Amino acid sequence: MPARSANAARLTRSELRRSLLLLLAATVVTCIAGALVGTVTLDLAEVWGVAGTDRTIFVSVRLPRVLLAAIVGAALAVAGAALQPTLRNPLASPDIIGVSGGAALAAVFALAVLPAGYGGMGQYLVPMAAFVGAAVASALVYQLSLVHGRLEPYTQILVGVIFNTFAASLILLVSAVVDMSRTHSIVFWLMGGIAVHPYPVLGLVALLVGVGTAVLVREARTLDLLSLGDETAEHLGVDLGSSRRRVFAAASLMVGAVVALTGVITFVGLIVPHLMRRILGSDNRLLLPASAFAGAIFLVACDAVARVAIRPAELPVGAITAMVGGPFFIYLLRRRSTAGRDL
Amino acid sequence: MRPNCNNSFVVASKWLGVVLFAVAISAATPVPTGAAERSTGPAAVAPAPKTDIPEQPFPVGPETRAFPSSIDISPFERLRFAGVPERIVSLTPGVTETLFALGIGPRVVGISRYCDHPEQVSTLPRVGSFLSPVIEAVIKLEPDLVITSPSPGNRNAVEALERAGLRVEVVDEGSASLDTIRASILTVSRLVGRDLEGSLLLDRINSAVNTVQARVSELSKPRVAVVVGYEPLVLAGPSSYLGELVRVAGGKNVADTLGGKWPRTGLEFLLAASPEILVDASMQEFDQDEVGTITRRWARFPLVPAVADGRIYGHGGFLLLRPGPRLAEQALLMGRYVHPE
Amino acid sequence: MSHAVDLRGVGYRHPGSDTGLHDIDLAVANGSMTAIVGPNGSGKTTLLRLLAGLLIPAEGELNVCGEPPALAVRREFARQVAVVGTQSLLGFPYSVLEVVLMGRAPHVEGFHLESDADLEAAAEAMEATDVVALSGRIFDTLSSGERQRVAVARALAQEPRLILLDEPAAFLDIKQQTVLYDLLAGLNEQREMTVVSVLHDLNFASLYFDQVVLLNRGRVHAAGAPEDVITYASVREVFETDVYVSMNDLTGKLNVLPLPRSRNT
Numbered sequence: 001m002p003a004r005s006a007n008a009a010r011l012t013r014s015e016l017r018r019s020l021l022l023l024l025a026a027t028v029v030t031c032i033a034g035a036l037v038g039t040v041t042l043d044l045a046e047v048w049g050v051a052g053t054d055r056t057i058f059v060s061v062r063l064p065r066v067l068l069a070a071i072v073g074a075a076l077a078v079a080g081a082a083l084q085p086t087l088r089n090p091l092a093s094p095d096i097i098g099v100s101g102g103a104a105l106a107a108v109f110a111l112a113v114l115p116a117g118y119g120g121m122g123q124y125l126v127p128m129a130a131f132v133g134a135a136v137a138s139a140l141v142y143q144l145s146l147v148h149g150r151l152e153p154y155t156q157i158l159v160g161v162i163f164n165t166f167a168a169s170l171i172l173l174v175s176a177v178v179d180m181s182r183t184h185s186i187v188f189w190l191m192g193g194i195a196v197h198p199y200p201v202l203g204l205v206a207l208l209v210g211v212g213t214a215v216l217v218r219e220a221r222t223l224d225l226l227s228l229g230d231e232t233a234e235h236l237g238v239d240l241g242s243s244r245r246r247v248f249a250a251a252s253l254m255v256g257a258v259v260a261l262t263g264v265i266t267f268v269g270l271i272v273p274h275l276m277r278r279i280l281g282s283d284n285r286l287l288l289p290a291s292a293f294a295g296a297i298f299l300v301a302c303d304a305v306a307r308v309a310i311r312p313a314e315l316p317v318g319a320i321t322a323m324v325g326g327p328f329f330i331y332l333l334r335r336r337s338t339a340g341r342d343l
Numbered sequence: 344m345r346p347n348c349n350n351s352f353v354v355a356s357k358w359l360g361v362v363l364f365a366v367a368i369s370a371a372t373p374v375p376t377g378a379a380e381r382s383t384g385p386a387a388v389a390p391a392p393k394t395d396i397p398e399q400p401f402p403v404g405p406e407t408r409a410f411p412s413s414i415d416i417s418p419f420e421r422l423r424f425a426g427v428p429e430r431i432v433s434l435t436p437g438v439t440e441t442l443f444a445l446g447i448g449p450r451v452v453g454i455s456r457y458c459d460h461p462e463q464v465s466t467l468p469r470v471g472s473f474l475s476p477v478i479e480a481v482i483k484l485e486p487d488l489v490i491t492s493p494s495p496g497n498r499n500a501v502e503a504l505e506r507a508g509l510r511v512e513v514v515d516e517g518s519a520s521l522d523t524i525r526a527s528i529l530t531v532s533r534l535v536g537r538d539l540e541g542s543l544l545l546d547r548i549n550s551a552v553n554t555v556q557a558r559v560s561e562l563s564k565p566r567v568a569v570v571v572g573y574e575p576l577v578l579a580g581p582s583s584y585l586g587e588l589v590r591v592a593g594g595k596n597v598a599d600t601l602g603g604k605w606p607r608t609g610l611e612f613l614l615a616a617s618p619e620i621l622v623d624a625s626m627q628e629f630d631q632d633e634v635g636t637i638t639r640r641w642a643r644f645p646l647v648p649a650v651a652d653g654r655i656y657g658h659g660g661f662l663l664l665r666p667g668p669r670l671a672e673q674a675l676l677m678g679r680y681v682h683p684e
Numbered sequence: 685m686s687h688a689v690d691l692r693g694v695g696y697r698h699p700g701s702d703t704g705l706h707d708i709d710l711a712v713a714n715g716s717m718t719a720i721v722g723p724n725g726s727g728k729t730t731l732l733r734l735l736a737g738l739l740i741p742a743e744g745e746l747n748v749c750g751e752p753p754a755l756a757v758r759r760e761f762a763r764q765v766a767v768v769g770t771q772s773l774l775g776f777p778y779s780v781l782e783v784v785l786m787g788r789a790p791h792v793e794g795f796h797l798e799s800d801a802d803l804e805a806a807a808e809a810m811e812a813t814d815v816v817a818l819s820g821r822i823f824d825t826l827s828s829g830e831r832q833r834v835a836v837a838r839a840l841a842q843e844p845r846l847i848l849l850d851e852p853a854a855f856l857d858i859k860q861q862t863v864l865y866d867l868l869a870g871l872n873e874q875r876e877m878t879v880v881s882v883l884h885d886l887n888f889a890s891l892y893f894d895q896v897v898l899l900n901r902g903r904v905h906a907a908g909a910p911e912d913v914i915t916y917a918s919v920r921e922v923f924e925t926d927v928y929v930s931m932n933d934l935t936g937k938l939n940v941l942p943l944p945r946s947r948n949t
Contacts, residue, residue, distance in 0.1 A: 013797055
């Protein structure tokens with residue numbers, strides 16, 4: 001039972017500020033901790049002090065990875081937190097709106113067809129293709145989900161799931177048909193993972209995620225009102241059509257940007273919002289930004305485990321999130337009764 | 344242009360040798376992210392004892408870039424000549440073998456997890472592979488040269504290593520043909536300043552190949568199938584070096600009709616092609632269990648001529664699956680399989 | 685303004701069908717309680733949605749609290765008029781207080797959080813609907829009667845002058861129904877809140893409401909005091925069933941008794 005509701009207090013400014021500052025601090029701490037662990041044991045003194053191998057590793061390898069993990073985790077968690085009320089389904093997550101399927105499909109096509117090349121922006125042809133695929137998929141799903149010109153949540157979920165399944169089968173087809181060496185790179189991409197990218201690229205992704213998050217946080221109260229039912233929400237002043245469109249567009253933008261770089265990482269967008277809802281309550285004005293921080297913390301932690309668990313080899317981070325998320329999900333399902341109908 | 348770079352490099356301070364060198368090279372090479380990355384990136388690797396640059400600069404110049412026309416340099420080999428590397432990380436088994444065959448085994452400080460030959464490598468630290476290098480471990484070894492083969496999965500890692508200030512060379516390991524293997528050996532030998540040893544190695548390979556070719560030239564060509572993977576069934580196609588070895592050894596590759604490098608096919612195709620000789624290169628260890636498995640596997644198809652005549656061959660230790668300096672041995676072996684006479 | 689609700693010649697057609705409302709004339713006085721009854725498909729819900737501004741009339745003049753609702757700015761309109769439907773489950777764990785506070789949305793500016801004044805309004809609304817004890821409970825764990833009362837509290841938190849209800853007592857047992865209508869009647873008396881409600885139960889309609897509007901196939905069949913509108917003849921014609929209508933000595937209001945078919949013939 002969320003603490004606040006038990007005391008029947010409302011969300012106040014100071015509580016909002018306090019919670020978010022706390023989460024921000026926790027995120028920073030987690031990121032630093034995450035950057036200090038890895039395949040190689042770093043000498044802390046060297047990291048701080050003189051330029052040397054350890055410092056190089058910290059700045060060129062660890063930090064970019066941790067920052068990317070934080071950005072991706074935040075994006076997925078916020079998108080999930082916003083999609084759940086807008087689709088009126090607690091099981092909604094960024095994975096089911098079709099965007100990740102479109103991105104993956106486009107990436108696989110690119111990997112099957114493009115020549116291998118080193119240097120310059122060649123490395124980013126696949127992520128750019130993936131982003132375009134994400135955009136196309138979201139537009140397609142949107143169009144198919146319109147019922148009498150309105151966005152129907154139930155239809156949207158169905159279309160998204162079907163689209164993902166369709167994309168998955170096309171991916172299998174492509175993988176089976178191409179030359180073995182390319183099959184390997186396709187499998188590798190699909191496994192997903194937090195790779196090391198240059199800071200400008202991180203900056204671009206951070207910008208896109210920031211914009212998307214801002215749009216979603218702006219719709220936070222609307223998302224609360226939506227849970228009262230479409231008609232009541234509409235009567236209270238919500239413009240159903242445009243707010244659903246905005247949420248969908250922002251979520252697609254963020255998810256497309258991160259999936260293009262890291263592949264599909266599951267469970268973050270589903271689990272983190274639920275966890276935050278249990279701790280902080282359902283008020284989306286707190287839940288959305290809190291989910292962003294919590295998502296960052298979660299993914300940074302999972303990535304750290306992925307890097308360290310079987311060093312020097314690395315596990316795919318999606319495996320860790322699934323291993324943590326899956327059982328936790330079951331646990332939430334079983335505790336349904338005590339927390340109302342929500343998971 | 345290049346000799347000038349090297350001159351300024353020699354003139355500059357020895358401590359910052361590697362750093363300035365890397366900057367100069369990145370300025371010279373058309374890598375868009377290069378210059379910007381270097382200036383904002385971390386201070387490059389500057390470990391103490393390894394920058395012992397010989398007084399005589401490594402002979403580079405247009406004349407050394409004129410390779411024999413029969414050898415194609417593929418687009419992703421960027422050859423940047425510099426001083427002689429002392430600490431080398433090799434992420435490809437073929438390159439590792441080449442380095443040892445060239446006599447500079449002691450300079451190898453890190454290898455991939457797939458490297459298994461020669462035995463000396465068993466004590467070396469493994470840092471991932473050309474498919475997915477472990478960036479941190481590579482950096483920690485402080486190499487002045489990292490050699491890897493092209494693979495879409497390592498593009499990101501290669502760029503990351505370069506951003507960290509390391510020198511990475513991408514050399515095609517040469518699974519496409521004998522010529523590409525020769526080219527890779529040549530390239531590696533030039534990279535490490537062992538031209539002479541490199542050409543000696545090539546001579547040995549060429550003589551073995553020529554010998555085999557000469558001996559079988561008049562003989563009939565039996566149908567040969569080279570199985571590289573069993574589930575799914577993958578054969579060595581005409582565009583692979585194993586396919587070429589079949590031709591060299593005087594056989595006819597049943598996979599010619601399939602085309603490609605490593606075509607994936609079904610058992611039906613193999614049975615219909617009725618090979619007279621079958622080389623099962625998918626073996627791992629040449630021990631009793633493995634032999635038993637292989638035997639049982641093919642014994643199910645007694646109608647295949649290769650099975651009926653007992654002409655199924657294999658060799659342990661991945662010998663056939665490592666394009667590289669042991670090409671000579673591979674050619675001889677293949678010759679023996681196809682035409683034992 | 686004279687009337688809370690004023691309709692003249694209002695018509696509406698559902699997209700893609702012939703059904704809808706035709707030539708509706710209706711007036712609801714301030715501070716009165718009006719019931720809208722009629723068989724299924726007669727247009728009750730459509731009429732309510734027109735009043736709420738969720739639908740635009742095809743013809744005629746429609747004014748609610750002095751202006752056409754479809755043209756009004758939603759937020760401002762919501763400060764005058766509150767709408768209560770059958771409140772389904774939210775699907776997410778909001779507390780009762782949070783739900784009631786959502787009713788303050790039309791009063792809260794942009795990105796501000798609810799102020800103390802908003803909290804007071806919510807508290808008052810909860811008191812009036814007797815749900816203060818449920819304040820900290822998760823909404824979805826309440827019984828249907830409690831949920832409906834909380835929905836009314838949410839509507840009250842909007843501090844409206846007119847409250848529109850669409851079958852508020854559906855799925856409630858007889859006690860819950862009585863409690864709800866008592867509540868509405870109380871609000872009507874003490875706060876002079878105008879109440880317009882769609883309902884099915886003719887007995888409750890006659891018991892609690894000053895004016896009853898009987899709709900049939902999209903038209904007003906009759907409107908006026910319950911005893912004038914709910915008669916054997918009108919029920920026979922509109923609902924196509926027989927009822928026994930009488931005046932009850934105890935309550936002074938109508939009894940409407942359905943007549944089961946005789947088993948003998």
